[in-house]
Amino acid sequence: MNGQLHDAYKVPPVLKSEGRGKVLIKQGLIDYQTQCFRELDEALARIPDALTRCNLEEFNNETIHRAIISEGSSAVEDAVLKRTLDKLEKSGLFPAPKVRREWALKTLEELLTKQVKDDFNDLSGAVNGCYKSLIGPCPALDSLLVFRGGKLRVHPRFIAEIEPRFTLAVDEKHLKHVKKIREAAAMVAELDAMSRKAAEEMEPRPLAGIAYDAADLVTRLARGAAFEDAELVAMVMGVRFGSM
Numbered sequence: 001m002n003g004q005l006h007d008a009y010k011v012p013p014v015l016k017s018e019g020r021g022k023v024l025i026k027q028g029l030i031d032y033q034t035q036c037f038r039e040l041d042e043a044l045a046r047i048p049d050a051l052t053r054c055n056l057e058e059f060n061n062e063t064i065h066r067a068i069i070s071e072g073s074s075a076v077e078d079a080v081l082k083r084t085l086d087k088l089e090k091s092g093l094f095p096a097p098k099v100r101r102e103w104a105l106k107t108l109e110e111l112l113t114k115q116v117k118d119d120f121n122d123l124s125g126a127v128n129g130c131y132k133s134l135i136g137p138c139p140a141l142d143s144l145l146v147f148r149g150g151k152l153r154v155h156p157r158f159i160a161e162i163e164p165r166f167t168l169a170v171d172e173k174h175l176k177h178v179k180k181i182r183e184a185a186a187m188v189a190e191l192d193a194m195s196r197k198a199a200e201e202m203e204p205r206p207l208a209g210i211a212y213d214a215a216d217l218v219t220r221l222a223r224g225a226a227f228e229d230a231e232l233v234a235m236v237m238g239v240r241f242g243s244m
Helices: 003-010 027-053 062-071 073-091 097-111 114-133 156-160 172-193 214-222 229-237
Strands: 014-018 021-025 145-148 151-154 167-170
Touching: 003 027, 014 229, 021 229, 027 062, 027 114, 027 151, 027 156, 062 073, 062 114, 062 145, 062 151, 073 097, 073 114, 151 156, 167 172, 167 229, 172 214, 172 229
Parallel strands: none
Antiparallel strands: 014 021, 021 167, 145 151
């Protein structure tokens, strides 16, 4: 897990009213996924720019863009080689296929220098790196993209799906559970204030399937620990965040 994703998981969720109920929003993950898609779009936008710099505008199409993502500079080499061979054949200057190929390879070497090849390979690496940073599951990279305005970009449909994907409906039982936890903490705090030291007598007893220790949580609340309702709801729902 990369550092940014780790930090995104640590962001406490937000509890909001929606319709007749409440939802728990993982805002940290929404922001992270949105930023990943933005960086992916920026990397994709560099492909047509690179083709223009190399005077390869005629290859500026969806097919070559997708090929560069998967194959790097090899995709450009194949396209240029094919174009050169076709032109030589049509010109009739080099009847022998072997001679045409030798001439085409020489032209290719002059046009696509090591630096140019490295640039296209770096572009491929950048796009695939952005894709690997996404929170899965995601569709295959090829299916995630659409060609519009002369460049590939993340399909708007997937961007629109980010917020719903990281928004969880909160069941009424979870809200009641949180209320009981707060009531129990208030009772322990009252007993503690009467010098009965109730909090000190409570032994942690983990509850299977729930991502918190109920007894320990009540003790911490009784001793003044502050938790937002969203944090407590997340705990009883088993949504991990922070150092939990």
